[in-house]
Amino acid sequence: MDFTLNIKVPGEVTRLKSFFYSFIRHNTWKKFRNLCLIEAQMRLKKEWVRGYPYILKIDPSNACNLHCPMCPTGKRLGQRRFGEMRFETFKKVIDELGEYCYRILLYGQGEPFIARDLIKMIKYASDRNIGVSISSNLNLLDEKTIDKLIESGLEHLIVSLDGTSQQSYQQYRVGGNFEKVIDTIKTIIGTRKKMGKNYPIIEWQYLVMRHNENEIEEAKEIAGKLGVDVIRFSPFSFIEPITKEDLERWVPRKEQYSYYRTDGHEKQILNTSSSCSWLYRTAVINWDGGVSPCCSFHMTGYPENDFGNIQKQTFKDIWNNELYRNSRRLVAGRIQSQEGEDQDGKINSPCDACDMIVFRKKEKIR
Numbered sequence: 001m002d003f004t005l006n007i008k009v010p011g012e013v014t015r016l017k018s019f020f021y022s023f024i025r026h027n028t029w030k031k032f033r034n035l036c037l038i039e040a041q042m043r044l045k046k047e048w049v050r051g052y053p054y055i056l057k058i059d060p061s062n063a064c065n066l067h068c069p070m071c072p073t074g075k076r077l078g079q080r081r082f083g084e085m086r087f088e089t090f091k092k093v094i095d096e097l098g099e100y101c102y103r104i105l106l107y108g109q110g111e112p113f114i115a116r117d118l119i120k121m122i123k124y125a126s127d128r129n130i131g132v133s134i135s136s137n138l139n140l141l142d143e144k145t146i147d148k149l150i151e152s153g154l155e156h157l158i159v160s161l162d163g164t165s166q167q168s169y170q171q172y173r174v175g176g177n178f179e180k181v182i183d184t185i186k187t188i189i190g191t192r193k194k195m196g197k198n199y200p201i202i203e204w205q206y207l208v209m210r211h212n213e214n215e216i217e218e219a220k221e222i223a224g225k226l227g228v229d230v231i232r233f234s235p236f237s238f239i240e241p242i243t244k245e246d247l248e249r250w251v252p253r254k255e256q257y258s259y260y261r262t263d264g265h266e267k268q269i270l271n272t273s274s275s276c277s278w279l280y281r282t283a284v285i286n287w288d289g290g291v292s293p294c295c296s297f298h299m300t301g302y303p304e305n306d307f308g309n310i311q312k313q314t315f316k317d318i319w320n321n322e323l324y325r326n327s328r329r330l331v332a333g334r335i336q337s338q339e340g341e342d343q344d345g346k347i348n349s350p351c352d353a354c355d356m357i358v359f360r361k362k363e364k365i366r
Contacts, residue, residue, distance in 0.1 A: 018156060018201050018230075019103070022131040026102050034100045042280040045332035047325045052100045052316070053283040057295055058093065059108025060085045060115035062287055066137055067174040070250060072239045073109045074174070078301025082110075085287040087117040087124075089311060093285060094125055096315050103131040103155075108286065109300055113140040115287075119148050126153025135160065135205070137173060138181045146184075146191050150200070157200040159185060162207045164215045164222055171211050182226070189227050204231040208257035209250050235259045239297055276331045276354075279324065285310060291318050293327055293351055305350035327351040 037051035061084040068074035094101075104125050112118055112134045122132045133156035141149070149157075159181065163169035166178040189202060204223050208216070216233060223231040236250055237259050251260050278284070278294035285291055289311035292299040299305045307327075308318030318324070327349040 022103050026129050026131050038280050047328045048320050052097055053281055054100055054102050055282040056101055057105040057282055057284045059287050060112050060118055062110040063114050064111045065140055066176050068172055070238055072297040072301055080301055080303050083287050084115040087120055089289050090121045098128045098130055101130050105133050107135040112136055119152050122152040122154050131155040138184050139176050141184055146188055150192055150197055154200040158203045158205050160205050163212045164218045168212045185226055202228045204228045206233050207236050208233050208252045209236050210252055213252040213254055279328050
């Protein structure tokens with residue numbers, strides 16, 4: 001979730017507009033000053049950052065009710081135990097960082113509605129002038145909760161729905177119920193209208209894969225009939241390692257919907273970035289309070305890669321600690337000697353395993 005614009009992806013412009021409206025709606029002088037400070041320091045590639053992240057990505061639960069075959073949560077990978085965030089932990093984060101924050105992405109590696117305090121969290125943040133977005137497979141939301149969800153002030157609801165029938169949908173969303181998701185979307189839109197609300201914005205996110213890429217036009221028709229605000233067709237991505245069989249089964253043939261191309265047994269990632277905004281704009285906080293440098297599963301799935309824990313420290317104590325500073329220097333290309341490395345010559349930052357850094361090292365070798 002790097003908020004970069006790719007106008008080739010349908011729905012991307014509408015999505016970006018929603019973030020712009022959220023910025024206007026929740027702006028204050030203090031937030032805007034902090035944002036300008038962060039953006040300037042990111043471009044200067046500062047190691048020690050004044051100001052604080054203006055986007056929070058908080059995972060209310062890393063557990064999920066589905067078993068998607070290529071999802072790390074669905075495959076039960078990683079070493080962080082499953083659980084849900086306590087409201088007290090969430091409140092501590094908001095009380096410390098809320099005055100700088102425009103938007104909270106209240107979702108991560110799991111299904112948000114597993115967290116029993118989710119509605120309470122949304123309302124607490126909304127009442128403090130912060131836009132809240134959640135992403136859900138929508139299989140657990142019952143009708144009794146829909147009124148509370150809309151009244152909570154939720155600004156943006158992303159619905160993961162990959163297909164136009166139970167047959168295509170269940171190939172990836174194993175254990176999901178297509179008709180229940182469709183009915184729930186209808187109920188949310190109907191209730192929103194009855195209550196005279198404009199929010200939450202409903203975004204249908206459709207992961208494009210080999211088995212459902214021929215249903216894109218049909219999905220657009222269904223979206224129009226449902227009255228969702230935007231349908232967005234997103235490229236599918238893997239958690240390593242993958243096989244040639246995986247590529248052939250899941251990667252769509254239409255290049256505009258793919259991060260990958262194949263060359264024999266090799267996989268190449270398209271559009272590799274050369275910069276990282278996560279270490280400046282966004283704080284990623286796991287359900288147990290662990291602070292990750294970004295939202296990749298390599299970070300969030302393994303507590304040993306945490307930069308700190310907000311249940312034991314303040315975020316402000318973590319934000320410019322050794323791990324954060326080394327990571328910013330690494331991304332900036334400033335770590336070239338033994339400084340910032342341990343006795344074995346390994347850089348003291350889990351970001352050293354990031355695709356961007358690995359790609360840069362390969363380019364240097366060439």
